[in-house]
Amino acid sequence: MKRIRQPIIAVLGHVDHGKTTLLDRIRRTKVAAKEAGGITQHIGATEVPIDTVKTLAGPLIKLWKGEIKLPGLLFIDTPGHEAFTSLRARGGSLADLAVLIVDINEGFQPQTIESIEILRKNRTPFIVAANKIDRIKGWKVEEDEPFLVNIKKQDQRAVQELETKLWELIGKFYEMGFNANRFDRVQDFTRELAIVPISAKYGIGVPELLVLIAGLSQKYLEQKLKIEVEGPARGTILEVREELGLGTTIDVIIYDGTLRKDDTIVVGGKDKAIVTKIRALLKPKPLDEIRDPRFRFDQVDEVVAAAGIKIAAPGLEEALAGSPVIAARSEEEIERAKEEILSQIQSVVISTGKVGVIVKADTLGSLEALSKELGEKNIPIRKADVGNISKTDVMEALSVKEEEPKYGVILGFNVKVNEDAEEVAKAKGVPIFAGNIIYKLIEDYEAWVKEEEEKRKRELLKNVTFPGVIRLYPDERYVFRRSHPAIVGIEVVEGRIRPGVTLIKQNGQKVGVIKSIKNKNDFVQEAKKGDAVAIAIEGAIVGRHIHPGETLYVDLSKNDVIILAKQLKNELDETDIKALKMTAKVKAQQDPFWRAV
Numbered sequence: 001m002k003r004i005r006q007p008i009i010a011v012l013g014h015v016d017h018g019k020t021t022l023l024d025r026i027r028r029t030k031v032a033a034k035e036a037g038g039i040t041q042h043i044g045a046t047e048v049p050i051d052t053v054k055t056l057a058g059p060l061i062k063l064w065k066g067e068i069k070l071p072g073l074l075f076i077d078t079p080g081h082e083a084f085t086s087l088r089a090r091g092g093s094l095a096d097l098a099v100l101i102v103d104i105n106e107g108f109q110p111q112t113i114e115s116i117e118i119l120r121k122n123r124t125p126f127i128v129a130a131n132k133i134d135r136i137k138g139w140k141v142e143e144d145e146p147f148l149v150n151i152k153k154q155d156q157r158a159v160q161e162l163e164t165k166l167w168e169l170i171g172k173f174y175e176m177g178f179n180a181n182r183f184d185r186v187q188d189f190t191r192e193l194a195i196v197p198i199s200a201k202y203g204i205g206v207p208e209l210l211v212l213i214a215g216l217s218q219k220y221l222e223q224k225l226k227i228e229v230e231g232p233a234r235g236t237i238l239e240v241r242e243e244l245g246l247g248t249t250i251d252v253i254i255y256d257g258t259l260r261k262d263d264t265i266v267v268g269g270k271d272k273a274i275v276t277k278i279r280a281l282l283k284p285k286p287l288d289e290i291r292d293p294r295f296r297f298d299q300v301d302e303v304v305a306a307a308g309i310k311i312a313a314p315g316l317e318e319a320l321a322g323s324p325v326i327a328a329r330s331e332e333e334i335e336r337a338k339e340e341i342l343s344q345i346q347s348v349v350i351s352t353g354k355v356g357v358i359v360k361a362d363t364l365g366s367l368e369a370l371s372k373e374l375g376e377k378n379i380p381i382r383k384a385d386v387g388n389i390s391k392t393d394v395m396e397a398l399s400v401k402e403e404e405p406k407y408g409v410i411l412g413f414n415v416k417v418n419e420d421a422e423e424v425a426k427a428k429g430v431p432i433f434a435g436n437i438i439y440k441l442i443e444d445y446e447a448w449v450k451e452e453e454e455k456r457k458r459e460l461l462k463n464v465t466f467p468g469v470i471r472l473y474p475d476e477r478y479v480f481r482r483s484h485p486a487i488v489g490i491e492v493v494e495g496r497i498r499p500g501v502t503l504i505k506q507n508g509q510k511v512g513v514i515k516s517i518k519n520k521n522d523f524v525q526e527a528k529k530g531d532a533v534a535i536a537i538e539g540a541i542v543g544r545h546i547h548p549g550e551t552l553y554v555d556l557s558k559n560d561v562i563i564l565a566k567q568l569k570n571e572l573d574e575t576d577i578k579a580l581k582m583t584a585k586v587k588a589q590q591d592p593f594w595r596a597v
């Protein structure tokens, strides 16, 4: 038998923009408590039955012209894009639809942008809640009132301010490629993004938000939401949790089929698929019925998607948050589920042994998202794993660092750094980039790489010798001193010279070291092609070692050539290259290595 299930909805947005407040408000909606249906608490989720949406909306249900056949809406209680990123199902997002919440007074913030990027990548439809309208000066608050009723009570100035702020938001969305509009001005919900002005704190606009979520889900997700009720269940682990008297349990959102208490389940573990028999299916007791905290749950015989449920079963200690749960009722189904889960884990949790960065994340889903993002930037990964950053990770990064410093780092999404790991990382200089905004993490890492490269280049530039070819003026008048040191007038023929470099003759013989360079009346640190300068050469005597009109070369080591050719290629101009070639010819008389330069 097929039927339409509840859409699974996630709330995303920047910190402090009101995600938790909105979810709390939905859970405690006053009208709902009194009227038909009410709100049902699931594990990790809250269900708003469709009758409650209808009661809340009153005549506003007409906002949505078609009939709504959904049984209700299932909101995931954990807000934030981290949670959204973590919650995956069969390669896509577990959430069918999202509410992006933006504080109307603050506008777009980093996590707002990150949320939009994630939604776009996942192709998750979303609605915008422009929150905290009650903060607009002079706004009149009426709890749980529909926005379209509430707005009529506001004076002109407040309405005007709201419009201005909405326009600013619309402009920001436009910059990101979205046509957004206030929900009651939207002509076509497939092309335009609907913005519902709300106050999560007072419940204003929440009725419209719920109606629109229901309507949009009905209209655009109907096919996706059609499930075979009798089929074996599929879900995603929200959390692995130790419970008093129950051992390790998993909190799961079931998005397909029916889970029965005598089912076998296959779940993703660290590097294996765990096959286990369900001991109990648990749902939370209504709050007012909890008398003993040890008995916070009621047992049920089965749950039908979509639902949030706690599963108690043996062997769940190794279960991985974010990984799939598949129910199986025969050996064959178990085998198939194992294969599917293993291939999913193996595609995400990897250890390549390659030279690359170490990636850690809180769940399989966020690990997948972060790894994918790094892949798109061509940043190689040595290891991607779920869990906190450990000392082992630091040691592994350290071994990478020895081979390629820029990859000897750890990127952690929504994870902690163990104390001993932090100590070792500090001591050994292994950078750890940790945070809960993927693009920020990667941006910080890239900025660090750039800075390190510049630092390294500056270091190299300081120590490397550049090629240079000079010619002494033929006229004796430009010999200012014959020895200790010799001072002569020269022209730089190709390349450059600096104090400290050694000069050699056409036949490769050493002449002496340039002590100083004087251009007109000033001592300078460098002379380039075309410059006419006087140089002091320590160790050479004019007339014995060098003669007016002679060509001399800056002596280079093999190491210099290798660094110049490999790491400082962009620093060499045409004349440097000419000088290098001329010097190589001189050096090749003694060492065949130079023939290849």
Ligand code: GDP
Binding pocket: 013, 014, 015, 016, 017, 018, 019, 020, 021, 022, 079, 131, 132, 133, 134, 135, 198, 199, 200, 201, 202
């Ligand atoms: P989250 O970090 O996105 O979950 O944000 P919270 O829900 O924790 O809200 C952050 C702060 O904003 C809290 O102090 C809330 O009371 C406040 N807040 C949230 N929604 C509203 C609202 O609609 N109006 C007002 N005035 N304050 C709000």
